Amino acid sequence: MNTNQLTELFIAELKKTRDAENQLADALPKIVTAASSQLRELLQEHLEQTKDHAARLDMILQVVGETSNRETCRVMQAMIKETEEIGAQKLAANVLPASLIAHLQKIEHYEIASYGTLRGYATALQQRDTAAQLQATLEEEQEADRKLTILAQVVNAEIARDESSKKEELLEAKPTDESSQSTPRRAA
Secondary structure, eight states: OOOOSHHHHHHHHHHHHHHHHHHHHHHHHHHHHHSOHHHHHHHHHHHHHHHHHHHHHHHHHHHTTOOOOOOOOHHHHHHHHHHHGGGGGOOOTTTHHHHHHHHHHHHHHHHHHHHHHHHHHHHHTTOHHHHHHHHHHHHHHHHHHHHHHHHHHHHHHHHHHHHHHHHHHHHHHSOOOGGGSOOOOOOO
């Protein structure tokens, strides 16, 4: 990308962000299948929002007079690939949701940064309507992140409780009878 004007930078970033949303919309159905029921519901809701975000970006690109040339977002490609690889890591079933949520929050944080930057460009370019639309999307991404944070707190607390109770069970199962423990003999 060889840009020397803010408008060109804005358009290039709009295209990358649209590609990021499209990639996420394509990947979420596969990610949903690996998710727990609580997370699955949240992801289904976010999938619809993601499609709306991509459509909103298409509309913004039309308003600024840009064609639908596709700019690839390699950052989103890498984050999605990493998220999809979680299943291959052979994580314990109770830990899988925590790992999945963490990766999804990384994606949300990337989107939040992208929309904040785009809104800043639109504001500087005095494109008030576009800035307002980007602000609306930014707020939706922040809300999705907030929901993931709340779910992560619940899931992580459940995992920690399970681990704690397993440790307690192991401690209780250890023999406390000194006669069952071998003692070293003294040399005579």
